[in-house]
Amino acid sequence: MDAVEHSPNTPLEYQSETGRLNILGFWIFLGAEIALFSTLFATYFVLDGRTAGGPVPAELFEVKGVLIETFLLLTSSFTCGLAIHYMRRHSLKGLFLWIGITLALGLSFLGFEIYEFVHYIHEGAALTTSAYWSAFFVLTGTHGAHVAMGIAWIALILIQLKQRGLTPDTSRKVFISSLYWHFLDVVWIFIFTAVYLLGMVM
Amino acid sequence: MKWDEFFVTGDPLIYGADVSIALTLIGVIFVLTYFKKWKWLWTEWLTTVDHKKLGIMYVMAAVMMLFRGGVDALLMRAQLTVPDAGFLDSTHYNEIFTTHGTIMIIFMAMPFLIGLMNVVIPLQIGARDVAYPFLNAVSFWTFFMGAMLFNISFVIGGSPSAGWTSYVPLAGLELSPSVGQNYYLLGLQIAGIGTLLTGINFLVTILKMRAPGMKLMQMPIFTWSSLITSVIIVFAFPVLTVALALMTFDRLFGSHFFTLMDGGMPMLWANLFWIWGHPEVYIVILPAFGMFSEIISTFARKTLFGYKAMVYSMVVIAGLSFLVWVHHFFTMGAGGAVNSFFSITTMLIAVPTGVKIFNWLFTLYKGRIKFTTAMLWSLAFIPNFVIGGVTGVMLAMAAADYQYHNTYFLVAHFHYVLISGTVYACFAGLHFWYPKMFNHRLNEKLGKWTFWIFVAGFNLCFFPMYFLGLAGMPRRVYTYGAADGWMSLNVLATMGGVLMGIGFLILVYNIYFSFRYSPRETTGDPWDGRTLEWATAAPVPFYNFAHVPEVKGHDAYWIAKKEGRAKEKKPYKPIHMPSNSGVPVIMSTFFFISGFGMVFSWHWMSIAGLIGVLATMVIRSFDYDKGFYVSVEEIEKHEQTTE
Numbered sequence: 001m002d003a004v005e006h007s008p009n010t011p012l013e014y015q016s017e018t019g020r021l022n023i024l025g026f027w028i029f030l031g032a033e034i035a036l037f038s039t040l041f042a043t044y045f046v047l048d049g050r051t052a053g054g055p056v057p058a059e060l061f062e063v064k065g066v067l068i069e070t071f072l073l074l075t076s077s078f079t080c081g082l083a084i085h086y087m088r089r090h091s092l093k094g095l096f097l098w099i100g101i102t103l104a105l106g107l108s109f110l111g112f113e114i115y116e117f118v119h120y121i122h123e124g125a126a127l128t129t130s131a132y133w134s135a136f137f138v139l140t141g142t143h144g145a146h147v148a149m150g151i152a153w154i155a156l157i158l159i160q161l162k163q164r165g166l167t168p169d170t171s172r173k174v175f176i177s178s179l180y181w182h183f184l185d186v187v188w189i190f191i192f193t194a195v196y197l198l199g200m201v202m
Numbered sequence: 203m204k205w206d207e208f209f210v211t212g213d214p215l216i217y218g219a220d221v222s223i224a225l226t227l228i229g230v231i232f233v234l235t236y237f238k239k240w241k242w243l244w245t246e247w248l249t250t251v252d253h254k255k256l257g258i259m260y261v262m263a264a265v266m267m268l269f270r271g272g273v274d275a276l277l278m279r280a281q282l283t284v285p286d287a288g289f290l291d292s293t294h295y296n297e298i299f300t301t302h303g304t305i306m307i308i309f310m311a312m313p314f315l316i317g318l319m320n321v322v323i324p325l326q327i328g329a330r331d332v333a334y335p336f337l338n339a340v341s342f343w344t345f346f347m348g349a350m351l352f353n354i355s356f357v358i359g360g361s362p363s364a365g366w367t368s369y370v371p372l373a374g375l376e377l378s379p380s381v382g383q384n385y386y387l388l389g390l391q392i393a394g395i396g397t398l399l400t401g402i403n404f405l406v407t408i409l410k411m412r413a414p415g416m417k418l419m420q421m422p423i424f425t426w427s428s429l430i431t432s433v434i435i436v437f438a439f440p441v442l443t444v445a446l447a448l449m450t451f452d453r454l455f456g457s458h459f460f461t462l463m464d465g466g467m468p469m470l471w472a473n474l475f476w477i478w479g480h481p482e483v484y485i486v487i488l489p490a491f492g493m494f495s496e497i498i499s500t501f502a503r504k505t506l507f508g509y510k511a512m513v514y515s516m517v518v519i520a521g522l523s524f525l526v527w528v529h530h531f532f533t534m535g536a537g538g539a540v541n542s543f544f545s546i547t548t549m550l551i552a553v554p555t556g557v558k559i560f561n562w563l564f565t566l567y568k569g570r571i572k573f574t575t576a577m578l579w580s581l582a583f584i585p586n587f588v589i590g591g592v593t594g595v596m597l598a599m600a601a602a603d604y605q606y607h608n609t610y611f612l613v614a615h616f617h618y619v620l621i622s623g624t625v626y627a628c629f630a631g632l633h634f635w636y637p638k639m640f641n642h643r644l645n646e647k648l649g650k651w652t653f654w655i656f657v658a659g660f661n662l663c664f665f666p667m668y669f670l671g672l673a674g675m676p677r678r679v680y681t682y683g684a685a686d687g688w689m690s691l692n693v694l695a696t697m698g699g700v701l702m703g704i705g706f707l708i709l710v711y712n713i714y715f716s717f718r719y720s721p722r723e724t725t726g727d728p729w730d731g732r733t734l735e736w737a738t739a740a741p742v743p744f745y746n747f748a749h750v751p752e753v754k755g756h757d758a759y760w761i762a763k764k765e766g767r768a769k770e771k772k773p774y775k776p777i778h779m780p781s782n783s784g785v786p787v788i789m790s791t792f793f794f795i796s797g798f799g800m801v802f803s804w805h806w807m808s809i810a811g812l813i814g815v816l817a818t819m820v821i822r823s824f825d826y827d828k829g830f831y832v833s834v835e836e837i838e839k840h841e842q843t844t845e
Contacts, residue, residue, distance in 0.1 A: 021333045025406045028436060032398055036440035039477075043448065043459065043470065050465030052458075127457050131465030134457035138448065156823055169826065 011088055012171040019172040026176045030183050037187050040142060041194065044135040049202075052130035057199035060123055066196045069112045070188065073147075076105035077185035080178050087174055092166055095174070099158060102181065106151050113144050136195065143191060146184050153177055210360050213294065215277075220357055249782040251335035252744055253320045256342045258639050260317025261632065263346055265710070267310040270353065272706060274302035279663075279699040282692050285684040295680035296363035297382070301356065303366030308390060309349040311486040311620070314628040316345075316400055319428045319489060321639055322631075323404060325735035325742070326422045328413025328751040328758075333406040335780040336822075341396040341403065343790035348393025351797050355385035359801065362386040365678065367475060367530075368449070370460040370468040375453050381801050387450045388797035394439055394446070395793075401435030404428055413734065415753035419513070422733040423499075423506055426513050427492025430520045431485050437524070438481035445474035454803060472534065476527035484523040487619070488516055490627030491558060494580045497634050498562050500729055501577040502569025505757055508561040515554030522551050532600045533607045541600035548598035555591060559584060574729070575649030579630035582657050583622050590618030593668065608678075611671025617664045629656075629709070637728045641741040642720035648712040652705045659701025666691040666698075732757040737768065743840050745777045745832055774841075777832040785825075789818035 013019045051057075080102045086094025117137070120126070127137045157173045164170050210216050234240050247255060277298050281290040290298065320338070324331055332338050355361045362382035364373035373383050408429045412421065421429075449471065451457040458466040499506040506512065528536055528544035536544075562584060571577065593615040597606050606612055629652070636644050670691050675682065682688055723740035734751055737759045749772055755761050762768045796811025 021406055021410055024410065025334065025402055028402045028405055032402070032436045032440050035437045036444055039441045039444040039474065043444070043474070046467060046470055047459070047465065050467070052464040054464075127451070127455060129458075129464070131458040131461075131467065134451065134459055134466075138451060138457070138459075153823075156820060160824065164826075173823075 011175075012090075012166060012168050013175040016168040016172070019168055022172060023176060023179075026179055030179065033183060037139075037142070037190075040135075040139045041190065044139045044195065047131040047135040050131040051133070054130045054133070055123060055125040057132070057136070057195075058202065060120055060125055061196055061200045063200065065112060065116050066192065069109055069116070070192050072105045072109040072112065073185055073188050076102045076109065077182050079105065080181045084175065084178050087166065087171055090166060092161065095161070095166075096158070099154060099174070103151055103154060106147055106181075110144060110147055110151070113140070113147075117141075140191060140195065143184065143187055146187075150177065150181055150184060154181070208358060210357055215294075216357060223357065244784070245782065248787050249339075249784045251331070251339045251780050251782055251786075253324050253332050253335065253338060254639065254742060254744075256338055257317045257320030257322075259342060260313045260320060260345070261639070263349065264310050264314035264317060264628070267305050267313070267349060267353075268706065269710075271302050271305040271310055272703060274298045274305070276699055276703055278302065279696040281680060282682075283689075283696040284692075285682050285686065285689055287681055290680060292680045293363060296365075296678075297356070297361035299678060300362045300365050300386070301352075304352065304362070304386065304390070305349075306620075307366065307482070307486065308393060309345075309352065311624045311628070312397065313345055313349075315431075315486060315489040315624070316341075316397075318493070318628070318631045318635060319404060319431075322635055322735055323407065323425055323428055324411070325638065325738055325746060326425050326733050327408060327411060327416060328734045328737075328747060328753065329407065329411040330746045330750075330777065331780060332403050333411055334403050336783055336786065337399050337403050339783065339786035340789065341399045343786045344396035344399075344793055345393045347790040347794040348389045348391070348396065348797075351392060351794055351801075352385055352389030355382055355389075359385065367479070368471075369475075370449070370452075370471045371462050373449065373471075374461060384450070384453060384801040387446050387453070388800050391443065391446045391450070392790075392793045392797050394442055397435055398439045398443070401432040401439065403432075405432040405436065408432070413751050413753050413758075416758065419510065420753060420756045420758070423495040423509065423512055424489070424492035424733075427488045427495075427516055430516045431488045434481045434485050434488070434520050434523060438478050438485070441474060442478035442482075445471065445478065448474075450800070454800065469534065472531050473527065476530045477524070479530065480527045481520075481523045483620070484519060486624045488519065490624045491516065493627045493631040493634070494562065494583055495565075496733065497576045497580045497630055498565050499757075500634075500731055501572045501574055501580075502566050503572070503730070504565055504569045505732070505760075506561070507564035507567075508557070509756060511557055512561055515557045518554040519551060522547055522554075526551065529598060529600075529603075532603045545598055545600040549595055552591060552595050552598075559588060559591075574633070575644070575646055575653055576630045576634040576729075578650065578653045579626045579633070582653070583626045583630075586618060586622030586626070586657075586661070589665075590615055590622060594619065606671060608676055609671035610667040610675045610677055613677050614664045614667035614671060617667070621660055621664070629653075634729070635735070636716075637723050637726075637740070638735055638738070638742055640717070641723050642716055643723070643728060644712050644716045645720060648708055648715060652708045652712065655701050655708065656705030659698045659703075659705060661698070663695045663698025663702060666694045670695075727759075732760040734759050737762065739841065745779055745837070748774055748777075748837050748841050774834045774837045776834060777837065778829055779832055780829040781827050783822075783825075783827075785818050785822050789815055789822075792818060 013023065079098045083095050083098035083102060086098060117140075120133075125133045125136075127134055154177050157170070157177055160173065161170050209220075234243060247259065250256065277290060278295065281287050281295060320332075359381040362368070362373075362378070362385055363380075364378050364383055364386075368383065368386060371377055373386075408421070408425055448457070448459040452459050452461060452466075458464040460466050460468050460471045462468065495506055495512060525547045526544055528540060529548045532541050532544070562580075566581075573581075593611070597603055597612060597615055633644050633649055636642070670688055673688060673691075675686070675688050726738050726740035726742070727736040729736070734753075737751055738746055739748075751758065751762070752767075754765075759768065792811045792814030794811075796808045796815060799805065799807025799809075799811055
């Protein structure tokens with residue numbers, strides 16, 4: 001499809017023109033995502049403490065659950081990296097194994113997060129309770145929705161991998177979705193620090 | 203909900219609009235059926251991924267929106283011509299200034315410029331399409347569906363009435379309980395998706411798809427302006443996305459971001475809105491600057507003066523555009539230190555802008571100027587824009603702004619920059635690149651009639667408003683008393699508005715007239731152009747360039763003509779092109795359905811629409827269509843018929 005020479009070491013996903021263009025475009029999309037999450041973080045900080053006499057975060061946040069969530073998501077980023085490692089070695093089996101583990105970790109993260117949300121709502125802290133909790137739920141909820149989208153998306157790519165094997169097209173899709181997954185991990189690190197850790201000590 | 207709550211009732215103007223909408227729809231359906239054009243419409247337009255056709259559709263939609271926004275403007279002028287007029291009541295007036303502002307910025311100015319960018323940029327950089335043709339179609343259709351969703355509000359459910367800035371608490375649920383504000387939120391949200399995708403698309407296109415040899419500092423200046431605009435879009439639009447989403451949550455799901463109760467903060471909206479909103483005005487002015495630069499250079503028949511300074515000044519303007527947003531609300535309680543900071547950053551913008559003004563003047567200096575219609579618009583732009591810019595610096599002084607704020611002085615200022623900047627550029631660019639879109643020129647004589655009438659009308663309409671503002675007339679009032687003494691200037695302004703309307707009608711007639719009677723282009727280079735878009739054949743073949751052009755410097759086509767390389771023949775090679783797709787228009791229709799459901803809080807409908815959107819995305823993901831190759835024989839056939 002393209003005449004540009006590439007060395008035999010060029011990864012599969014970078015071998016086609018479409019692959020190179022799409023990967024660059026996705027990086028720019030992640031730039032837009034940074035702007036999006038920055039706005040949500042800014043909103044959260046502006047509304048921090050505005051609990052209107054309702055529950056405050058320090059009463060509700062628990063280290064244990066959040067640590068488990070963090071551990072699950074950070075590990076999933078590592079296993080996602082391993083999946084790409086196996087893809088680069090043209091091992092479809094290794095790729096399936098580690099992507100599978102990544103998705104399982106992502107799903108468990110979502111499970112814990114939903115459990116956490118339900119717990120807060122039971123304790124009287126919901127989206128409608130106060131400005132603080134609105135900001136909390138929309139910031140963490142947007143991240144959670146991204147994780148859910150990522151899981152569904154990667155699952156679809158797995159089906160395509162099964163149908164077509166490793167090609168410049170499928171490997172491009174796997175690679176781009178892995179960029180997305182790592183990005184969500186980075187966002188979570190900020191949520192963990194700025195929302196949960198600060199929320200517990202402030 | 204009863205039918206008379208669903209449809210807007212009780213106003214003869216609205217009934218008239220209902221009838222004309224119904225008649226237009228019936229007429230369109232009849233014509234398409236009678237001439238058996240449905241299949242043509244589907245294969246040639248609705249499913250196209252060709253950047254030139256998408257550009258044409260953008261421009262057509264923008265001209266329609268210019269009509270709608272212009273009618274809104276004339277209704278307002280009619281109401282304000284004389285004191286204590288009873289033509290529009292206060293609510294109706296509020297709705298009209300809200301839709302006028304929103305439509306003109308979001309659904310007229312941006313798509314007009316993005317449309318011209320679509321037509322021109324791939325041609326200027328010697329590419330056969332944008333980086334992501336499919337995504338480009340998604341961009342257009344989400345814009346179009348967002349615009350339609352916003353536009354139907356005035357006959358179904360009621361228009362938004364909280365101003366295009368939608369400040370809270372006015373736009374909140376308590377003070378704006380009707381669905382109008384929801385239309386604003388959802389319409390802009392859906393159209394915003396398209397704009398963000400356009401930003402990403404053009405950024406990658408310009409960075410990666412340039413013809414061999416074209417270095418960054420050899421790109422045509424309009425391409426540079428589009429590149430910088432794309433960067434602004436990528437970082438500004440997500441802020442709007444979030445702001446709109448938060449207000450949607452407030453209104454539909456009871457959250458407390460901007461409410462007066464339970465810790466909400468109305469000023470947060472003003473800040474978020476303008477953190478997007480100020481870069482937004484540069485999104486609509488930088489491409490205009492780029493177009494004027496191209497046109498002035500072409501018709502002064504000189505290379506652009508100070509090319510590098512032009513590029514750097516645009517980069518500086520783009521950077522500063524994110525650092526000035528508070529100047530939109532100096533009077534809303536920020537302290538002296540904050541106001542001073544934003545006052546200075548705002549005034550700083552005058553520096554790179556001034557550099558550009560001088561560069562245009564020096565490009566004209568000793569040029570052999572050809573006074574085409576496109577050139578006339580560009581020449582009128584310079585003094586008019588300077589008036590807008592200078593009054594902008596007056597407004598930038600925070601202390602003085604307490605006097606000007608919320609008066610017609612401000613209204614005059616931003617119309618002077620937006621109309622003489624963006625609208626003049628749209629008209630200039632339309633005349634200039636029309637041959638690339640439709641293979642004939644717009645009639646120059648009619649074009650000059652439009653120019654003189656519109657420019658005279660514009661100055662007559664908005665120059666008096668500076669003095670109305672200084673005399674104390676506040677903006678956004680639906681009437682005033684005879685004792686205020688504002689009538690004579692308001693009469694002048696209305697007369698100017700009518701002239702602008704007449705100018706617009708002549709332009710529309712010109713489009714029809716030129717379609718019928720203008721001679722078809724034969725060379726592809728009607729203006730003795732300088733950049734690569736003029737190297738394409740007439741009409742431009744769908745693959746743009748039979749040979750990928752070689753670039754040896756700035757003004758690549760000019761150099762090629764001087765070196766006698768312009769019409770070189772080389773053996774053809776097969777050309778790879780993307781396939782059409784129906785997914786973008788269907789996906790965007792689901793967006794429309796989902797948005798419409800959200801507007802009325804019919805959650806079954808919004809969820810069904812969202813499922814549709816996701817389903818079309820899945821279909822796209824499983825589609826491994828790789829486009830097709832245009833064979834050498836087909837290229838030869840094409841090239842013989844076009845030259």
